[in-house]
Amino acid sequence: MTGFDQLVGGFAVALSWKGLLYCFIGCLWGTIVGVLPGLGPLAGMTLLLPLTFGLEPSIGIIMLTGIFYGAMYGGSTTSILVRIPGEAASVVTCIDGYEMAKQGRAGPALMISAVGSFIGGTVSILGLMFIAPPLAKVMIAIGPSVEVVLMLLALSVITLVSAGSRIKTALMVVLGLLLGSIGLDNLTGVARFTFGNTSLAGGLSFTALAIGLFGVSEILINLEKTETIKAITPKLRDLVPRWKDLRDSAPAVARGSIIGFIFGIIPGVSHVVSTFVSYAIEKKFSKHPEEFGKGAIAGVAGPETANNAVTGTAMIPLLALGIPSIPATAILLSALTIHGVQPGPLLLTDHPEVFWSLVASMYIGNIILLILNLPLVGIFVNLLRIPYAWLVPIILIISIIGVYSVNFTAADIWIMVISGAAGYVLRKFGYEMAPLLLALVLGDRLEASFRLALTMSGGNYATFADKASVIVLTSALAILLAVQALAWAFGYRKAIADEAESA
Amino acid sequence: MSEPGKVSAGRLLPLAISARNGGIFMAGLLALIGLVFAWQASLLDFGGFDLPGPGFFPLVLGVVVFAFSILIAVEGFRGEGDGETVELGHRDVLIVLAALAAVAALFEPLGAYLSLGLFGAVLLVVLARVSVPLAIVSACIAMAACWYFFQVLLGLELPIGPF
Numbered sequence: 001m002t003g004f005d006q007l008v009g010g011f012a013v014a015l016s017w018k019g020l021l022y023c024f025i026g027c028l029w030g031t032i033v034g035v036l037p038g039l040g041p042l043a044g045m046t047l048l049l050p051l052t053f054g055l056e057p058s059i060g061i062i063m064l065t066g067i068f069y070g071a072m073y074g075g076s077t078t079s080i081l082v083r084i085p086g087e088a089a090s091v092v093t094c095i096d097g098y099e100m101a102k103q104g105r106a107g108p109a110l111m112i113s114a115v116g117s118f119i120g121g122t123v124s125i126l127g128l129m130f131i132a133p134p135l136a137k138v139m140i141a142i143g144p145s146v147e148v149v150l151m152l153l154a155l156s157v158i159t160l161v162s163a164g165s166r167i168k169t170a171l172m173v174v175l176g177l178l179l180g181s182i183g184l185d186n187l188t189g190v191a192r193f194t195f196g197n198t199s200l201a202g203g204l205s206f207t208a209l210a211i212g213l214f215g216v217s218e219i220l221i222n223l224e225k226t227e228t229i230k231a232i233t234p235k236l237r238d239l240v241p242r243w244k245d246l247r248d249s250a251p252a253v254a255r256g257s258i259i260g261f262i263f264g265i266i267p268g269v270s271h272v273v274s275t276f277v278s279y280a281i282e283k284k285f286s287k288h289p290e291e292f293g294k295g296a297i298a299g300v301a302g303p304e305t306a307n308n309a310v311t312g313t314a315m316i317p318l319l320a321l322g323i324p325s326i327p328a329t330a331i332l333l334s335a336l337t338i339h340g341v342q343p344g345p346l347l348l349t350d351h352p353e354v355f356w357s358l359v360a361s362m363y364i365g366n367i368i369l370l371i372l373n374l375p376l377v378g379i380f381v382n383l384l385r386i387p388y389a390w391l392v393p394i395i396l397i398i399s400i401i402g403v404y405s406v407n408f409t410a411a412d413i414w415i416m417v418i419s420g421a422a423g424y425v426l427r428k429f430g431y432e433m434a435p436l437l438l439a440l441v442l443g444d445r446l447e448a449s450f451r452l453a454l455t456m457s458g459g460n461y462a463t464f465a466d467k468a469s470v471i472v473l474t475s476a477l478a479i480l481l482a483v484q485a486l487a488w489a490f491g492y493r494k495a496i497a498d499e500a501e502s503a
Numbered sequence: 504m505s506e507p508g509k510v511s512a513g514r515l516l517p518l519a520i521s522a523r524n525g526g527i528f529m530a531g532l533l534a535l536i537g538l539v540f541a542w543q544a545s546l547l548d549f550g551g552f553d554l555p556g557p558g559f560f561p562l563v564l565g566v567v568v569f570a571f572s573i574l575i576a577v578e579g580f581r582g583e584g585d586g587e588t589v590e591l592g593h594r595d596v597l598i599v600l601a602a603l604a605a606v607a608a609l610f611e612p613l614g615a616y617l618s619l620g621l622f623g624a625v626l627l628v629v630l631a632r633v634s635v636p637l638a639i640v641s642a643c644i645a646m647a648a649c650w651y652f653f654q655v656l657l658g659l660e661l662p663i664g665p666f
Binding site (some may be wrong): 051053054104165167170171174175177178185187188190192193216219220223224309387389390392393396397400403404408410413414416417420421424425426428429430431447450451454455458459460471489 | 516522525526529533536537540543544547548550551552553554555556557558559560561564565567568571572575576578589590593595596599603604606607608610611615619622623626630632645646648649653657658659660661
């Protein structure tokens with residue numbers, strides 16, 4: 001069966017009534033969680049994770065991925081109209097998007113943001129379609145030693161590209177690996193750190209930890225804020241951009257697609273970093289850099305395109321290597337595993353229908369989002385009028401039921417509560433949660449591959465420096481250095497710090 | 504009831520601690536966690552460097568967590584501190600955490616719907632400041648919706664408690 005035949009098969013699943021329905025639900029819910037401050041793609045995906053248990057893996061993954069890119073779209077709406085980023089990747093859109101809205105140009109900002117997101121998303125799906133299958137073929141041939149090298153690289157990159165303190169990020173990575181060792185040892189079956197508690201034998205519930213560390217801690221932090229929300233709602237006829245808007249944003253959209261495409265593969269805070277780098281590049285390329293910060297449309301078009309271009313390429317390391325590059329794809333990994341599908345090089349041979357229906361659904365989802373987001377923008381903005389104190393119990397009740405329904409044990413609710421409290425305190429002191437979660441999800445595999453590689457080589461550590469490993473290391477190091485140079489050249493750290501200061 | 508369009512504002516308890524001292528304390532706490540893990544891992548079979556056992560990985564990681572935490576603590580200790588404070592102990596945060604802990608404890612003995620209904624009603628009264636009757640009615644409607652969605656539509660069997 002050729003790739004084209006498989007893509008046609010994927011479209012058959014994605015265009016079935018079930019595929020379309022769940023893609024629509026995912027996109028709609030994703031837009032809602034993207035709009036609401038305090039709920040991002042991660043919380044949105046974990047909350048609806050239980051809903052996928054009764055579905056076929058392809059349909060479940062179509063819905064969860066819809067939430068992921070739907071949230072990216074939704075986040076920009078509140079950034080432009082209210083100056084509240086619905087999620088982290090939309091922070092930079094606030095700068096020029098809200099300025100445009102204040103000048104009565106919210107419509108063109110929303111339109112360009114949606115079209116840019118659509119183009120960026122489509123480019124990244126093409127990347128996923130053409131890069132993942134050959135990469136998976138290469139990866140099938142590699143052994144556990146190269147897998148260890150790859151995973152260590154991914155974790156090192158997370159530390160290096162972190163916007164905060166590197167040592168704190170490194171600590172979170174190691175802590176994540178350590179927490180991942182709780183439960184039965186994969187190779188010998190020895191219980192580790194379970195203290196006789198059978199509910200810990202399978203390890204800490206990833207869903208409970210993810211909802212606690214991200215969802216609950218975010219809610220707790222938001223409870224401390226007092227903000228008056230004043231939304232600017234444009235009329236449908238105001239959405240049409242001027243010729244000058246199109247001319248100014250076209251190159252920004254093209255550059256944003258490339259930046260998002262490249263950054264999507266880098267583990268860590270890629271979607272956030274890509275928006276800052278895109279903004280900085282647009283400012284450097286602009287003939288009128290002084291307009292940035294005062295309502296420059298390229299300052300909206302570039303970052304929004306980059307942010308959405310990440311969604312497809314972030315799937316490449318997940319689906320081809322089984323390594324999640326951002327927390328949202330870690331949730332997808334967890335969901336696939338629950339459905340008995342192991343992401344990685346064998347996914348394309350063992351479950352090609354999952355991969356190709358996902359690719360097809362992303363094309364369809366991008367169109368659904370374009371249709372959904374522009375005419376219904378007023379409705380989504382009105383969601384912000386619901387008092388946060390009313391939303392808190394609703395979100396938490398859904399979270400509790402979601403967490404409980406994975407393993408049907410109240411111990412998981414305790415894990416959610418404790419990790420929520422811990423996440424709240426750790427974030428207050430500048431520790432990031434994403435590295436911990438990514439390390440946690442990789443911990444088991446890293447240890448198993450490490451020990452397996454040593455067993456196979458008779459305890460010879462030189463196995464980690466064989467020919468294939470060296471090639472992987474060198475090429476990854478080159479990419480890493482290039483990305484670092486790019487990020488530093490355009491000062492995204494400073495941009496993040498400035499934004500945090502002004503927020 | 505809180506005003507529409509406004510994020511709920513709670514009172515702050517007087518717990519604004521120095522970012523420097525709090526940071527050192529946090530690092531100390533993380534170092535302790537690393538130590539406990541390393542100690543527990545040392546009770547497991549370490550194996551050898553050539554063929555690691557189940558205790559190898561957690562022991563090494565526990566030691567690294569301890570070492571990194573100490574580095575952070577030393578960094579904080581050597582820094583001057585710029586008078587920055589971190590505020591902890593917000594009233595609403597403490598209420599939500601206490602309510603969550605209560606749900607975790609009562610979820611199975613009382614049943615999902617009763618414990619979650621009580622949780623929702625209490626948060627509506629305390630956070631959103633709605634009247635008690637309105638909170639009870641809202642919680643009942645929410646629980647009916649939850650039952651229909653999760654139990655009837657999705658077939659999730661949640662604990663029903665003594666009833």
